[in-house]
Amino acid sequence: MPRKIDPLELILKKSSPSASTGKNGVKIIGPMVRYSKLPFRATCRQYNVDMVYTPMILAREFVRNEHARFVDFATNKEDSPLIVQVGCNNSTDLLRFVELVKDYCDGIGINCGCPIREQVNEGIGSALIYNPELLCEMVSNVKNKYGNSVRLETKIRIHENWDSTVDLCRKLCSAGVDWITIHGRTRYTRTRTPSNLDAIKYIRERVPMSLPIIANGDCFSSTDFDRIMKYTNVQGVMAVRGALRNPAIFTGVNKCPWSCIEWFWYYAMEYGLHYALLQHHLFCMLENSGLDKDLLKELMDCRSSFELLDWFDDKFVLKRNGEVGFGEGVEIPYK
Amino acid sequence: MTLNMKKDTGMMCIATNNTTGSITDLSESIEQLSLSKDAITSSLDLNSAGDRPNKNIKVIKPIEISPNTGEVLVRKSTGKTKLRKGQSQVDYLKQKHKYLEIDGGPTVKEENYLLNSTFELVHLVTSLEPALAKEGVVDTQEKCDLLVKTFSDKQQRALLNYLCNSFYYQKKYSDCYSLASKLVKSYHVIDTKNRLKKEIEELERLCTRAKDKARGNAPNAQD
């Protein structure tokens, strides 16, 4: 299943002012541990997205353990362009990880933003933005070995001192990173504090334009996408929670259309998905669609996939793939 | 006059080295000064309500002990160290061979993935069904061992559970009932320690619903 798409070319094409189509920047759905699994990615791909990420996969486990490989990564032909995100703290694990996955994705991203103490204590995630030597060494080791045949991204958070982030980005650029995604929060910023667009803009202005920068944080609609693009002058925007709530975020609709729910049910049942994840995804989407609180509570009271299905079939018209009008609805089709 | 950004703090220092600096110099400097305002406020942390500045110093760097195995020493914030074992080249090559040559890379989930990936398991429970006449009893030890070996794997049971739900989703209620009821019987055989109680109960509830729907008793059976 060799991949054909070069994500860097895609970013450059989509963000190029001279491109005849889609010149407004690349639209990316970013990584979420637990949630960015194949059924969700496949659903997102129905709706005008340019690139989708897997959840963070720990290199250490992946290269040593068959079970971890089975659980952490599944894909298919349509699952492209795909960036596989990795959590790692040394070059050996990273190089081995890259060797195992490179032919089954379009690019690899290093997670340098995860603030969870458990990972930070291991030197993984946001710990890496405070360890530029190691991060740059990992990047240059991969790029020296594979050159342009492996595209490598780093997803970072900002430092309290933005110049440290500028410095890091310049070093990463010299190490050969293909693009950088910047989440406009520090390691300690809570999600209730808005993502800092001024910081992203500041960094964009000081890093060579030849290095694409993607902005991440608080993109919940197409309007947000346009606003963030314009304000920061980046090459694209990555939405994460916005896409969890509304996988059709980049189509211009402001609430999750019913069609997403039908596609998601279809893929979850086709590929298999743990019940707790199925329920959480549907909750997020339906809440965004404007479903009444009492009904949301009923949804959360269901205990298994078939009970949830009965509840759906009882309350709504849930079309199955192949039925007329499947995957086309917008409003919630109450019975 | 020059403006110097102090590394690491983002603080601006204004150094005057030319007392006769032109107006243009001055305005350029002021422009730079305003551009750098954000850096200054960020370093002072005036614009990041809720942040806890200077905690970053505590981030501890892992130390690579053996560069070619990925063995690293990580240090907890308590000061204690932990050694993360390395992986020898020999072991890695074994894993690589298994993943790339034998498995052919990651699981590929196309249409009918569940049906295809559980084909042998379904065949096994179907072939053993006549021997599973009574719940919790199978006629030979050999068959019992085979069931235990097959269904002790949580992942395999999960796949079969997904398949049952997939039949239900597709409104193939008879197929759903047929498989789920065989699974209930098989799981009873192997579940001597009551570890699968929840899974069995869920499958039993599924059987009841699927049977009702297959008979057309349930309100949504004709949907």
Ligand SMILES: Cc1cc2nc3c(=O)[nH]c(=O)nc-3n(C[C@H](O)[C@H](O)[C@H](O)COP(=O)(O)O)c2cc1C
């Ligand atoms: C449930 C959840 C899981 C996440 N998992 C990851 C992850 O695996 N890797 C990563 O780099 N960021 C992860 N993040 C952070 C997001 O990718 C993103 O940076 C953050 O949510 C800000 O973007 P947003 O405002 O568009 O959500 C996760 C966020 C959430 C809410």
